[in-house]
Amino acid sequence: MSNANWPLWEVFIRSKQGLSHKHVGSLRAADAQMAVENARDVYTRRSEGISIWVVQSNDVFASDPSEADSLYEPADSKVYRHPTFYDVPDGISHM
Amino acid sequence: MKENNIEELERQFQEKIDNDIKIEPRDWMPDAYRDTLIRQISQHAHSEIVGMLPEGNWITRAPNLRRKAVLLAKVQDEAGHGLYLYSAAETLGADREETIDDLHSGKAKYSSIFNYPTLSWADMGAIGWLVDGAAIMNQVPLCRCSYGPYARAMVRVCKEESFHQRQGFEIMTTLANGTPEQKAMAQDALNRFWWPALMMFGPNDAESKHTEQSMRWKIKRQTNDELRQQFVDITVPQAEMIGLTIPDADLKFNTETGHYEFGEINWDEFWQVVKGNGPCNKDRVDARRKAKENGMWVREAAAAYAEKRANRNKEKRA
Amino acid sequence: MNKNLFEYLLRLGDDSLIIGHRLSEWCGHGPILEEDIAMTNMALDFIGQATTIFEYAAKVENTGRDADALAFLRYEREYRNVLLVEQPNEDFAVTMVRQFLFDAFRKPLYEALQNSSDTQIAAIAEKSLKETKYHLKHSSEWVIRLGDGTEESHEKAQYAVDTLWRYTDELFFENEVDAALQAENVIPSLIPIREEWQKTVTDVLTEATLSIPQNGWKQQGGRTGLHSEHLGYILAELQYMQRAYPGMKW
Numbered sequence: 001m002s003n004a005n006w007p008l009w010e011v012f013i014r015s016k017q018g019l020s021h022k023h024v025g026s027l028r029a030a031d032a033q034m035a036v037e038n039a040r041d042v043y044t045r046r047s048e049g050i051s052i053w054v055v056q057s058n059d060v061f062a063s064d065p066s067e068a069d070s071l072y073e074p075a076d077s078k079v080y081r082h083p084t085f086y087d088v089p090d091g092i093s094h095m
Numbered sequence: 096m097k098e099n100n101i102e103e104l105e106r107q108f109q110e111k112i113d114n115d116i117k118i119e120p121r122d123w124m125p126d127a128y129r130d131t132l133i134r135q136i137s138q139h140a141h142s143e144i145v146g147m148l149p150e151g152n153w154i155t156r157a158p159n160l161r162r163k164a165v166l167l168a169k170v171q172d173e174a175g176h177g178l179y180l181y182s183a184a185e186t187l188g189a190d191r192e193e194t195i196d197d198l199h200s201g202k203a204k205y206s207s208i209f210n211y212p213t214l215s216w217a218d219m220g221a222i223g224w225l226v227d228g229a230a231i232m233n234q235v236p237l238c239r240c241s242y243g244p245y246a247r248a249m250v251r252v253c254k255e256e257s258f259h260q261r262q263g264f265e266i267m268t269t270l271a272n273g274t275p276e277q278k279a280m281a282q283d284a285l286n287r288f289w290w291p292a293l294m295m296f297g298p299n300d301a302e303s304k305h306t307e308q309s310m311r312w313k314i315k316r317q318t319n320d321e322l323r324q325q326f327v328d329i330t331v332p333q334a335e336m337i338g339l340t341i342p343d344a345d346l347k348f349n350t351e352t353g354h355y356e357f358g359e360i361n362w363d364e365f366w367q368v369v370k371g372n373g374p375c376n377k378d379r380v381d382a383r384r385k386a387k388e389n390g391m392w393v394r395e396a397a398a399a400y401a402e403k404r405a406n407r408n409k410e411k412r413a
Numbered sequence: 414m415n416k417n418l419f420e421y422l423l424r425l426g427d428d429s430l431i432i433g434h435r436l437s438e439w440c441g442h443g444p445i446l447e448e449d450i451a452m453t454n455m456a457l458d459f460i461g462q463a464t465t466i467f468e469y470a471a472k473v474e475n476t477g478r479d480a481d482a483l484a485f486l487r488y489e490r491e492y493r494n495v496l497l498v499e500q501p502n503e504d505f506a507v508t509m510v511r512q513f514l515f516d517a518f519r520k521p522l523y524e525a526l527q528n529s530s531d532t533q534i535a536a537i538a539e540k541s542l543k544e545t546k547y548h549l550k551h552s553s554e555w556v557i558r559l560g561d562g563t564e565e566s567h568e569k570a571q572y573a574v575d576t577l578w579r580y581t582d583e584l585f586f587e588n589e590v591d592a593a594l595q596a597e598n599v600i601p602s603l604i605p606i607r608e609e610w611q612k613t614v615t616d617v618l619t620e621a622t623l624s625i626p627q628n629g630w631k632q633q634g635g636r637t638g639l640h641s642e643h644l645g646y647i648l649a650e651l652q653y654m655q656r657a658y659p660g661m662k663w
Binding site: 144147148151154155156157158159160161162163164167168170171174175177178181216266269270273274276277382385386389390391392393394395396397399400401403 | 434437438440441442443444445446447448449450453454456457460461463464467480481484485504505557558559561562563565566569647650651653654655658661662663
Binding site for chain 1: 119121122123171172175178179182183185186190191192248255391394395397398400401404405
């Protein structure tokens with residue numbers, strides 16, 4: 001085979017216990033194991049992480065930005081989901 | 096949803112940019128915006144990668160253990176920065192390998208500064224101080240660029256590069272305060288790198304064909320001449336402080352404007368180097384091409400092994 | 414000064430310095446950007462190890478020489494690294510196999526040195542072991558990928574194993590220096606370390622579908638300062654600045 005082009009991987013890093021993994025960028029690797037190691041060398045050179053996830057970029061299924069109106073805007077009108085929607089009389093605390 | 100024609104999309108796009116809303120990879124964008132970004136980001140990535148070579152030239156000859164470790168870490172950072180940038184370009188659909196092939200064929204450009212040779216240890220100081228100094232000046236405004244992945248990559252790059260310029264200035268300071276040979280070495284490096292560093296900001300605004308549109312799209316936030324002036328204003332006092340002389344007979348401070356006035360840049364030299372006729376253009380591109388060619392069998396082997404292993408796992412599960 | 418301890422520290426320090434030097438030659442020329450970064454990371458680990466070890470050696474020697482003087486200003490015959498680490502990079506297969514054969518030795522060595530009666534050595538070993546475990550993982554995986562990758566990579570990897578095999582026996586070189594330090598529990602016996610090395614190497618090379626050379630001629634000399642011609646050129650670069658501008662601060 002003459003496939004010298006490695007697949008692209010998206011890299012997610014947990015910077016410390018208690019925080020979720022966050023997308024930091026991408027890299028090339030032949031397999032998942034190598035992707036984790038490359039991510040360690042590329043994205044944690046300054047102790048930025050304690051845990052790494054890698055996902056092949058092809059496997060990421062994303063929502064369509066042109067549908068953003070219909071996907072996300074309907075939530076904007078549901079203000080009653082937010083605590084600030086409600087009146088609480090002065091003097092009431094812990095609520 | 097209303098029927099969107101191109102003009103309407105372009106209007107909405109520009110409105111987003113004017114309102115400082117970042118553009119993300121899957122958003123609609125004009126082809127010219129995408130092409131300009133791909134060109135700019137990959138050129139930037141190539142500069143990081145080719146930029147490893149002049150400094151890499153001194154890693155095995157660094158004068159002590161501390162300097163060796165710092166230089167290694169710095170050159171490695173450049174590889175990392177190249178990678179962040181190629182990643183950003185990939186979000187626009189620019190395949191990294193194809194982008195790199197354009198570098199090797201001479202189609203894609205990189206910063207002209209890296210086509211100058213590093214002839215002494217002091218050049219490590221001059222590069223860190225002047226070249227990284229100029230690069231930071233270019234890059235800081237790009238942290239606010241309109242394209243999300245590029246802006247995020249630049250935030251990371253700028254954070255990491257803060258030590259690069261310092262280590263260079265530290266080398267220069269040490270040499271300038273050292274023996275007469277060391278001071279001469281430092282002055283010689285400044286003499287050779289000063290003008291090429293000023294050229295790094297690109298042609299004068301009047302000559303710069305992309306500036307206007309790029310500013311409108313917020314993928315460039317200050318003009319070449321503005322940045323160059325900023326660089327000169329900051330750097331000249333630093334040279335004076337360590338007792339080195341800027342090699343420009345026309346350099347003088349204008350008390351009215353509060354800026355330094357400097358001599359004419361040799362634009363013929365600049366364009367020659369951009370066209371490929373600098374002292375090291377051929378060596379730099381050859382070195383990169385060789386690395387890619389010599390690595391081909393390695394990348395093939397890893398891909399073949401990954402496939403074999405995946406198949407074996409499949410068989411095991413079956 | 415404890416001459417034996419000093420001698421032993423030079424062995425440890427020189428191995429790290431020279432293999433770090435060889436790895437650093439790859440910087441900017443790696444087979445792919447990600448691996449360029451990985452090899453430079455390893456080079457940095459080794460230069461860091463060499464620095465700590467030479468700092469301690471300088472203290473042990475106590476003649477005013479510092480870590481840099483030890484790294485940069487000895488003559489060729491005073492370097493104590495094994496021949497394996499000074500062998501040229503040639504190609505990625507030779508580099509990775511060399512790395513693997515060395516890492517497979519360094520890991521059990523550092524594990525044992527963690528129990529050294531010399532607390533400085535124990536501390537150096539503990540820190541370096543973490544780095545070494547990663548190096549061994551990285552180099553083992555590459556040896557397997559290359560061995561079991563394509564026909565071309567298999568050939569290159571097998572060539573590397575066959576070429577470098579003659580330098581592996583020297584990893585386990587012992588003389589009166591070792592005997593004296595072993596008696597004080599400063600350093601371990603290399604016999605169990607050799608066993609573990611043998612096992613790691615057999616396991617990895619087998620998985621890589623590479624054949625293990627039958628014991629042929631074994632090359633030695635590095636530990637007593639008798640090097641291959643390659644070391645001279647390494648030192649010519651390494652020492653260039655210190656020799657050309659003697660006594661200056663950088």
